[in-house]
Amino acid sequence: MTEVLVLIDHTEGAIKKVSLELLAMAAGIGEPSAVFIGPGADNAIATLGEHGAKIVYVVDGQAMLDHVVIPKVEVLTKLVAEKSPAAVLIPSSADGKEIAGRLAIAVDSGVITDAVAVSADVVATQNVFGGATIVHSKVSKGTPIITVRTNSIAPVQSGGTATRVDIAAEISASASATKVVNRVSVAKSGRPDLSEAAIVVSGGRGVGSDEGFTKIIEPLADALGAAVGASRAATDAGWYPHQFQVGQTGKTVSPQLYLASGISGAIQHRAGMQTSKTVVVVNKDGDAPIFDLADFGVIGDLHSVVPELTALVTARK
Amino acid sequence: MKICVCVKQVPDSWAEKKLNAGDSTLDRASADRVVNELDEYAVEEALRIVEAGEGEVTILSMGPDEAADSVRKAISMGAHAGIHISDPALHGSDALATSLVLAKAIEGRGFDLIIFGSESTDARMSVVPAMVAARLGLPQMTFANKVEISGSNLTIHRVTDYGYDEVESSLPAVVSVVEKTNEPRYPSFKNIMAAKKAPMETLTLADIGLDASTVGLANAWSQVNDFAERAAKAKGTIITDDGHGAEKIEEFLVTQKFI
Numbered sequence: 001m002t003e004v005l006v007l008i009d010h011t012e013g014a015i016k017k018v019s020l021e022l023l024a025m026a027a028g029i030g031e032p033s034a035v036f037i038g039p040g041a042d043n044a045i046a047t048l049g050e051h052g053a054k055i056v057y058v059v060d061g062q063a064m065l066d067h068v069v070i071p072k073v074e075v076l077t078k079l080v081a082e083k084s085p086a087a088v089l090i091p092s093s094a095d096g097k098e099i100a101g102r103l104a105i106a107v108d109s110g111v112i113t114d115a116v117a118v119s120a121d122v123v124a125t126q127n128v129f130g131g132a133t134i135v136h137s138k139v140s141k142g143t144p145i146i147t148v149r150t151n152s153i154a155p156v157q158s159g160g161t162a163t164r165v166d167i168a169a170e171i172s173a174s175a176s177a178t179k180v181v182n183r184v185s186v187a188k189s190g191r192p193d194l195s196e197a198a199i200v201v202s203g204g205r206g207v208g209s210d211e212g213f214t215k216i217i218e219p220l221a222d223a224l225g226a227a228v229g230a231s232r233a234a235t236d237a238g239w240y241p242h243q244f245q246v247g248q249t250g251k252t253v254s255p256q257l258y259l260a261s262g263i264s265g266a267i268q269h270r271a272g273m274q275t276s277k278t279v280v281v282v283n284k285d286g287d288a289p290i291f292d293l294a295d296f297g298v299i300g301d302l303h304s305v306v307p308e309l310t311a312l313v314t315a316r317k
Numbered sequence: 318m319k320i321c322v323c324v325k326q327v328p329d330s331w332a333e334k335k336l337n338a339g340d341s342t343l344d345r346a347s348a349d350r351v352v353n354e355l356d357e358y359a360v361e362e363a364l365r366i367v368e369a370g371e372g373e374v375t376i377l378s379m380g381p382d383e384a385a386d387s388v389r390k391a392i393s394m395g396a397h398a399g400i401h402i403s404d405p406a407l408h409g410s411d412a413l414a415t416s417l418v419l420a421k422a423i424e425g426r427g428f429d430l431i432i433f434g435s436e437s438t439d440a441r442m443s444v445v446p447a448m449v450a451a452r453l454g455l456p457q458m459t460f461a462n463k464v465e466i467s468g469s470n471l472t473i474h475r476v477t478d479y480g481y482d483e484v485e486s487s488l489p490a491v492v493s494v495v496e497k498t499n500e501p502r503y504p505s506f507k508n509i510m511a512a513k514k515a516p517m518e519t520l521t522l523a524d525i526g527l528d529a530s531t532v533g534l535a536n537a538w539s540q541v542n543d544f545a546e547r548a549a550k551a552k553g554t555i556i557t558d559d560g561h562g563a564e565k566i567e568e569f570l571v572t573q574k575f576i
Contacts, residue, residue: 068457068475068484069447093478094435094443094460101444102451104413110538111412113442123542129334129439135341135544140537177456182483184474193478199575224576242497248330248438249354249496257575268331278573279553280566291555296569300558308563313576316567 002030002086003055005079007072007099008048009091013040015047017196018091020155022148023052025118027156030086033057034162035079037072038065041164049162051155056162059169069098070175075167077106080143087122092147100147109142116152116254116275130248130271150196151254189228194244197227199257200276202246203239204231204269206262206283206302210239216306217261223313229253229273231263247272261302265290282306318372318466320363321428322396323419323449324356326380326387330438340534341541342409343439345381352387355434357394357501358494362464363432364395365499373397375428379407379418385519393504393512404522409534412440416448418532421525424453430471433493435460446493456486459493 004026009016019034026032034053036044041058048056057079064071076088076099088103090096092114104111115124122144126135139145194200201221203213213230221228230240232247246253248271258276263269265288273279274293281290281297282305291297298305328334328348335344363374374396378388381403388399402422410418423431431453433446450457458464461473462481469488474481476495504512522529530536556565570576 068459070457094476097443098447098457098459101412101416101442101448102457104444104538105416105448105451108538111444112539113444127547128336128441128544132333132547133336133544134547135336136542137539138542139539142538174454178458178484178486180475180482180484183477184480184483186480188479252441257570257573266331267333271330274547278575280569282562282566286555286557291553293550294555295550295553295573296566297553297555298558298562298566299555300562305558305562305566309566312563312567313570316576 003033003083004030005076005083005085005088006032006034006053007076007088007090007096008034008036008044009093009096010036010038010040010044012038013043015044016091017155018150020051021150021153022089022091023048024156025148025153026089027052028120029118029122033083033085035076037075038062045162045164049160050157052158052160053162054160056164058164058166060166063171064169066180067171067175068178068180069095069102071169071171072099073102073106074172074175075169076103078167080107085143087118087144087146089118090145090147092149096147100145104145107142109145110139111145112137112139113147115146115148118146118148127275130252130267131275132271149254191221192225192227194227194229194251195253197253197255199224199226199259200229200246200253200255201226201259201261202229202231202263202273203234203261204263205233207234207239213240216303220259220306220310220313223310231269260290261306263290264288265293318367318370318430319428320367320372320374320430320432321377321423321426322356322359322363322374322391322432324360324376324378324387324391325353325437326350326378326384327353327437327439330354334439336544340409341544342534345383350383350387352390353434353437355436355438355496356391357434358496358498359432359434360391360394360396361499361501362494363430364502366430366464366466375400377419377422378402379415385517388517389512392515393509394502395508396515398515399517401517401519402525403519406522406529406533409537410532411537411539412442412444412448413538414532414536416445416452418525418527419445420449420452421527422520423449429488431455431489431491433491435493435495446491450491453491456490458484458486458490460495461492462495462498464492464494
C-alpha cells in the first residue's frame, strides 16, 4: 500500500486533534505515515500509532521551529522525493497552508487547501465561498498536497503501534533567512480554541456592548464548555477582540453546535459558519436571514433569553 | 525604500459569489468587483513605511482588463505607480501560476519590500505570499500584525494560535499583513485625481518573459471535477419568545444531546 504523509501539528509532543483526524483521513487513501517535526516526539509516537500511523518520521529539536515554515517544507520535500507518497495531508492552519504552498513549488505538484474530505482516489471536497458552493477537485500534476480543515473527520483509534524513523535535517541558508527571536503567548481564556471547538456561542450587533459579551455571551459559552465568537459588527464596534471574528474575513468555523445571538446573518457572517452542523438562533428580528440557517430559532430579546438559558444549562449540571 | 504591494480584484465580500458553469472558474461578473479588503491593509502599511521615511509604493496586480480599476483604486490611497499584468492566457490560473507571474513581474525591479494582504476574500488560500517568497528566494515574513523596519532589518509580529512570534529578517523581504493590522485610509480627493495620472504599466505574459504554456486553466496543477451549490437548509423550528424561549432552546439542546 502506498504511503500517505501526514504532517503532525503539536506543541512539544502534545498532539492537536486535527492531526489525529488527518491520520484517519489518510487511512482512506493509503498507509498513514506521520511526520513529526520539533521537540517532544517521545510523548507522541504511541498516540500516533494508536491512531493509525504505521511509521513516524521524526526530526527532533527546537531548531526546526526557530525559522518560518521552511525547515518543515524541506523535510517534507525530502520525504516526497524518497517515498513517492500517494498524497501529503497537512492541517489547514496558517502555517500549514504556507508549508503546502511552498512544498507544491518544491516538488512541482498541485496544492488544494481547506479540504473537508478526501476520497480513496484523492479527490478533495471543499466548501468554497463560505460553504455556499461544494467543489470536488483533484491535483493533476505531481503528488497531491492537500490541507484539511479541522473537524472534517473523526479520529479513529485503531490500537496499532508505529515505528519511529529518525531523519537527519539541517537548517538551510534559505530557512535561516528568517529567525523567530521571541514567542509571545497572549492570555488564554481557558475556553476551547474557536476553530476547533465543538460548540461556539457567538454574539453580534444585538449584544449591544462589550459588557453584553462579558455578562451574557461568555457565561453561556462557559456553561456549555464552548468557544466565544463574534460577528464583524461586534468586533468593528470594539465590543470583542478581532481574533474571535467569525466570517468571510476572520475565522471559518464548523462546530457541532453554533449558537448565534443578536446576529442578523449577512453573507459576511454566514460565510464563516454556515457549515456548522446544528445552528440555534436568538434574534429579535424574525426576518433576519440568519433564521434561514437555524435548526431552532427563537424570535426574542437575547438580553432575557440568553441569561435564562445560561441559568437552565448551569442548573442541569 | 521601494515597496511593491500586490493586490487582487475580487467579488465584493458582502455579495453572493458563484463559479462559472462552463469551466468552474470564478464568476467575476456576478458581483461588484472590489480591491480585496485584506490588501487595503497592505497598501496602508506600505504608505506608512514610506511616509515615515522616503520612497515609492507600486501597486501590482494580475487579472483581467477590469482589474486595472482596482490598481487605480489602490493607487488612489496614495501610492505612486501601478503594474497590471493582463493576458487572456492567464484565465483560470491557479496559485502556482499566479505566484510565478507575480514573481516574474517583481524580479529585477529592485523592490526592498513586497507586501501582500494575508488572503483574498474569494479563494482564501493564503498561499500566494509564501509562494512568491519561495520563487524569489526572499525571506518569508508573513501573517504580520506589526511591521517594523530599522535600516535594512525587518521585524514582524507573526500571528500564531497562542499569540505571536517576533520574527526578524533582512531586507528585501516578502511580507503579508493580517486584517486589522492598521486602519486603511480612505482615498483623498487629491489622491483620487493623482491616481488618474499615475504611471501605469500594462504588461502581457510575453512582456514578463513567460510562456502561455506555464499558466492558465489548461496548465493548472489542479482541476475542478465538478461543483454544486449547497442545498438550502430545511426550514428549522422557529418560535416567538413568549417568556419560555430559553426553556424551548434547552429542550432542543437536550433532544440533540448537547446537554
